[in-house]
Amino acid sequence: MSSIVLSVVVPMYNEEAVIPALVARLRPVLDGMGVPYEVVAVDDGSADRTAALLLDHCGIWPELRLVKLRRNSGHQAALTAGLHRSRGDWVVSIDADLQDPPETIPEMLTLARDRGLDVVYGVRADRSTDTPFKRYTAGAYYRLMRRLIGGDVPSQAGDFRLLSREAVDVLRALPERTPVYRLLVPSLGFASGSVSYVREQRAAGDTKYPLRKMVELAWDSAADFSAAPLRIATWLGALAFLACLALMVFGIVVWANGTVIPGWTSLFLAVLLLAAVQLICLGLLGEYVARIYRTVQSRPPFHVASDSIEAPQQRPAAAAR
Structure with missing residues (x-):
């Protein structure tokens, strides 16, 4: 003692x-x-x-x-x-x-x-x-x-x-x-x-402890003790997939009715949505990889x-x- x-x-x-x-x-x-x-x-x-x-x-x-x-x-x-x-x-x-x-x-x-x-x-x-x-x-x-x-x-x-x-x-x-x-x-x-x-x-x-540090603490807490942010990426991917299916149905209906939409805005929205979801998922994965990298460095x-x-x-x- x-x-x-x-x-x-x-x-x-x-x-x-x-x-x-x-x-x-x-x-x-x-x-x-x-x-x-x-x-x-x-x-x-x-x-x-x-x-x-x-x-x-x-x-x-x-x-x-x-x-x-x-x-x-x-x-x-x-x-x-x-x-x-x-x-x-x-x-x-x-x-x-x-x-x-x-x-x-x-x-x-x-x-x-x-x-x-x-x-x-x-x-x-x-x-x-x-x-x-x-x-x-x-x-x-x-x-x-x-x-x-x-x-x-x-x-x-x-x-x-x-x-x-x-x-x-x-x-x-x-x-x-x-x-x-x-x-x-x-x-x-x-x-x-x-x-x-x-x-x-x-x-x-x-x-x-200004707002910035409070946000950092919340993120460290969630990322260190839970894989929930990665699951968010999975759910975002699923929602994006459903949204793309809806846009596909819309496109088929428009094609069947012979209606032409100038510029095909629906295609633009689909590409934009997919790109945004992919970037969010990559960002979340990158945060976890960065933590693994810092741990391996053992600094x-x-x-x-x-x-x-x-x-x-x-x-x-x-x-x-």
Whole structure:
């Protein structure tokens, strides 16, 4: 067993504005738990003073670690780096924006210990602080994932969760190149529970999950855990075939009646429809082939530049204000 009981992994990207508030809320909670802990702050190639501020806090908060990635690799990759570097018997992942309250962490650890659970999900009981668009798209995402993957996906559970060391070791051994942990963790079948909380306003700074990244997450979720997009291509082909049959019947009827259609628009429509369906099918196949190609290459999804517990670091250059 590790001498560290709890690791808290916090992926960060351009979060200099929220770091003071995060430290002010997270440290008292962890100090009050009475267990040896560490905080693994993963700087995901930030362009601002995130790394410099974290390094300053490392000097006055011994339990804080700074893991710095060489470039921006994405939220899930930064989370992976933190999980791989964590040393605790239990590992909590939480975002830096304080929308997921750190005060819930002791309740999660107590629940896991009392009931012998390997996973405890933080479930958002109230998302009224989110915009209506965000609430609608989040709800649609979870409904779609349960439809594609099954009912094991907990609703309204993001990346705020507690994992046992056994669960973390299993995740580390998986050959996933683009892990989506909110789907990957439930698929493992570990004994799990949940703790509900009210989602808060972002403490400072701007969201790091705009619409583009939300769409990318939805696509990664569907493509990594389901072959449904390929089946869509099959259904599109079947519908195109039926449409072509209808156009053939129409053409025969027109020919039998001796009616001449200038330019044979029906032929044009048939060719256009077939071409569009073929391109869609090729695009879907190409997405899956690209994922196979990245897996065969075996390139790591992130590169760690430094870890504050391994060697003395030079202070990161402060970004221009």
